[in-house]
Amino acid sequence: MHATPPRKRLARRLTASAAALVATAGVLATAAPAGAAAASSGHGHGHGHGRTVDVQLLSFNDLHGNLEPPQGSSGTVTETQADGTTKVIPAGGVEYLASSLRTARKGHEYSITAAAGDMIGASPLMTGLFHDEPTIEALNKLKLDVTSVGNHEFDEGRAELTRMQRGGCHPKEGCFEKGKKFRGADFPYLAANVTDEKTGKPILKPYTVWEHKGVKVGFIGVTTKDTPNVVTAEGVKGLKFADEVETINKYAKELDRQGVKSIVALIHEGGMPASGAYNYDCDTPGAGAGISGAIVDIAKKVTPKVDALVTGHTHQAYACTIPDPSGAPRTVTSAASFGRLYTDTTLTYDRRTKDIVRTTVKSPRTGNHVVDRTQPKAADMTALIDRWKKLAAPIADKPVGYITADINGRGSEAYEKPLGDVITDAQLEALAPADKGGAQIAFMNPGGIRSDLAFKASGNEGDGVVTYGEAFTVQPFTNMMQTKDLTGAQLLAVLQQQVSGPNTDQPKILQISKGLTYTLDLTKKGADRVVASSVKLNGTAIDPAKTYRVAGNEFLMGGGDGFPAFKEGTNKRVGASDLDVFNAYLAAHSSKAAPLAPPAADRITVVK
Known part of the structure; x- marks a missing residue:
């Protein structure tokens, strides 16, 4: 077991606002692309009967290795009440996040769990001391299907990020548990806009396709093009970060050519909603309402081939509707940070067109949901935390x-x-x-x-x-x-x-x-x-x-x-x-x- 002082970590910083309170839970489902015809009946929870099937998309972002409930304001969300007052709710912790996601998946045969980057990096000691291996292990247990990289995935450089994906013990510190070799992430890390300066090729997969019983959904993952300005030079040495919109549009065309018509972009870039309450409706009209920031411009330019945008980086919460280049509304979501919220979005898949029907029908579950600490803890996550805490205890306590x-x-x-x-x-x-x-x-x-x-x-x-x-x-x-x-x-x-x-x-x-x-x-x-x-x-x-x-x-x-x-x-x-x-x-x-x-x-x- 390791009881030596923590190694020098590469400098890492987040350009996001220091605001830890979060905003907005919208309720609109993904909306119809230009020219899309309304699909025939056959909804429900999508057991394969009829022309359409509902695909559940569960998402979160900016976990930053917060396996235990975050302390202080970092571990709360603000909720606006019916009378206009606000309520502060304790939230977060992977034991509760696991319970929330597992409960949400019940009754949904077609369910995907995705993330928008910064799963690791700037992490508490319990996982940071072990180079975030505990976090990857927890995400595997969460059954995460896919995530984009974020800027913090580069805190320790390209080689360490590759180890997070492929596994293997730390090159200098070795294996942290006797007889156990780190197996890496069971899910793909997507880095479509991060290329090797010499070869021009993405350093990890640019996209992946989720498939179940003939239903196919493509995922393209990018991080903020500003990553070199918020990570040390050593962390991004030899890498080039391309424009988010150009990259997404490029690979959306490639997926379309392959017959994948339903596409979700995982973007580690975000915005700032007008309210700090997670259940604020950012589609409310009026001066000072809505959302601002880099993600707005990105959302307006990303090709209509993309049906939904899952975002992050600013640690805010929102489920907004922003028009795509054709003028059709499209959902743009973010689930705050540190595992305090998760987003549940309904994607209605048309088996005939193989595309998402972007209607304006509201789903009662679509939007952000609190990972509250009143629910039972996931026993496997408790065991994971206890195991790693024991290893860290000589230093941490x-x-x-x-x-x-x-x-x-x-x-x-x-x-x-x-x-x-x-x-x-x-x-x-x-x-x-x-x-x-x-x-x-x-x-x-x-x-x-x-x-x-x-x-x-x-x-x-x-x-x-x-x-x-x-x-x-x-x-x-x-x-x-x-x-x-x-x-x-x-x-x-x-x-x-x-x-x-x-x-x-x-x-x-x-x-x-x-x-x-x-x-x-x-x-x-x-x-x-x-x-x-x-x-x-x-x-x-x-x-x-x-x-x-x-x-x-x-x-x-x-x-x-x-x-x-x-x-x-x-x-x-x-x-x-x-x-x-x-x-x-x-x-x-x-x-x-x-x-x-x-x-x-x-x-x-x-x-x-």
Whole structure:
């Protein structure tokens, strides 16, 4: 059994919003393609009688190895009630996801389970310590039929992704369980738009065809073309990421030529619904309603040959109807993240045309459903978790700090997160000494904070105890810290890049260390939303001509997440890992007798 410290993981980041609350469960079934005639009767649950048969499509996305129920806000969904109030529901955990999917499949002879990427990567310690082998094992038990790759599937590079698909023990650490060899994924990982730079060929299968009793449904899988900007250069070395729409349309034609007329695209790219409630109807007309983001443009351009789009990446929930290029409505869905929801979509298959009949008939189950924790746990998943937890326990259960209450690092309620303040203060404290880098300011990218710190006891620990496993779940990347010289002008550019360029529509508000303050005016547009005159360090206005020592993790300092100004820094000094720095701060600033309280999170003044 492995009881050594976790290996250095390749930097990985998610461009998605740090929002962990989710949105929308639509109810429309896939809608009819242009010119499609209504099919004759023969629905029901599709036992092969009559011209049409209902195919159940169950889907989810962005699991990120969350086999155990996620902590804090990462483990809840918000539900709008009939009276307009909202209710927060605990959700997620693979024991419950398995029960939900198995229950949903009952009575459906034609049922497919698909996913839209980021099944692994940025994972909690229990699976991350073992390079996500436990997650693949769990997905096999879930009977996942197919998934696209996501950007996080490349966190450890192409070779490791290939091992996830084909199996085999880790090349450096070997087999994690005596007498057991990792068998790999029973389902195909699809990577249609990820090609080898030298050969031009996809590194994994571009598509697959599901078939049962003559019913055929094709699946094309792509990841965001922005993957090179959100994964370390080493992780995508030698790879090319093509445009999502061009790739899907190319392979849809190929499937059509093969006689496969029913096609679903699995796309690891997404959007932002107007509401944070999972049951929000994003087809509601009116200003400010609906969905925005990259997936809208993609959905409008993907060929009508594709009958449904299953998406992800933004960790949001929606089941929307977006017109295809012919003007016919088509469903675009996403099931939040971390296994808190699953989507159930009805695809009506016409045996004569071999195509999906995209009608406007509503199915009572079509949409997003909560993976609630009141249902029975799946016993096989409990056994899997217990087995891997036992292997991880010597490391995971070690106390590293103490807190007085939940310290939130995710959720959409505020741009500045209390846990973001703790993390940046930890980085500043570690790198401030002259021999460690001389840092005056520290920054943290919000998507890199993967969880809250929950006060409530987990496992055998006591309330308020922070274990190594919990700290790892917050900072799972083991990025090395860096300190660089930036001018005041470059520092201002960093702040402006939060709300401009690629971050214009979906701002990425950096977490900042104590001493740095500024005003974010959301009534303005673009870079002007950062009020330049308000940017101060310890009460003194930033001097554009002066040089400042700035700290951040290697991913951020390399320009990741749309912050090229960090790359302009000079006089780089490398420090300890972000996880080591975080744990050292918890040890120095908390004890059982004097636990750490959540900070005020008052460094960024927001004007709305």
